[in-house]
Amino acid sequence: MLDAATAAFKEILTPPFRRVLYKILALTLGLLALVWLGLDKVIESYIAVPYPWLATTLSILTGLGLFLGLAFLVAPVSMLVAGFFVDELAERVERDTTGSTGRALPAGQAVWLATKFALVSVLVNLFALMVLLLPGVNIIAFFVANAYLFGREYFELAALRYRPIEEVREMRRRHRFYIFLCGFFMAAFVAVPIVNLLTPLFGTAFMVRIHQKLSRDEERLIGQAGR
Numbered sequence: 001m002l003d004a005a006t007a008a009f010k011e012i013l014t015p016p017f018r019r020v021l022y023k024i025l026a027l028t029l030g031l032l033a034l035v036w037l038g039l040d041k042v043i044e045s046y047i048a049v050p051y052p053w054l055a056t057t058l059s060i061l062t063g064l065g066l067f068l069g070l071a072f073l074v075a076p077v078s079m080l081v082a083g084f085f086v087d088e089l090a091e092r093v094e095r096d097t098t099g100s101t102g103r104a105l106p107a108g109q110a111v112w113l114a115t116k117f118a119l120v121s122v123l124v125n126l127f128a129l130m131v132l133l134l135p136g137v138n139i140i141a142f143f144v145a146n147a148y149l150f151g152r153e154y155f156e157l158a159a160l161r162y163r164p165i166e167e168v169r170e171m172r173r174r175h176r177f178y179i180f181l182c183g184f185f186m187a188a189f190v191a192v193p194i195v196n197l198l199t200p201l202f203g204t205a206f207m208v209r210i211h212q213k214l215s216r217d218e219e220r221l222i223g224q225a226g227r
Helices: 002-011 015-046 052-082 086-097 107-133 140-159 165-174 176-190 195-226
Strands: none
Touching (some): 002 176, 015 195, 140 176, 140 195
8 A cells, every 4th residue: 555655656746647737737727717707707797886995995805705715626626627637647557557558438437527526525625624613523534534535536436447337336345444544645635735736646546556456466366266
């Protein structure tokens, strides 16, 4: 597990992964900029006050509010955008580690997975805010939720390139505790602002390796049982 995490971290610093990161950031910032401009125009059209200074103050406060709101959405939106590149990243990791590659996910399934990643990220971020606002709730709960959700999602992403969904879910159930522990590596990324933008890259590189390891372990056990 630690070796896979170390190798994944090194790989996300390589030029191919950096190029994908630049694409993700450019598309994410472009989308958020369009949303900001649209919302700003809509809000300005509804602000009608008799005093220029008050209109200016409200405009500044509105801008700050939009900035904070969109900053909250950077990670989820980046994961939505990254969902369209994870097959490319997974294939590169597979080629580098085993020399063979799985099958690319169908377009509809890739879009669905990208949407799920974004929704999971939104839920986790909302949960993080609740943890900070509710007294007596330990931050450990945040890491546990992250570990479970992201470990599950990224493992399925890696395994679906080789197995049907029913087999993927059964494999995930067999190794649920190990995959949950792997999720804590991704939880560490999610917990750090700006660094969390790297979560899709690290999660893909990491879980491809974890799926390969678990597949080899199961094949070895079946071979031993056959003898």
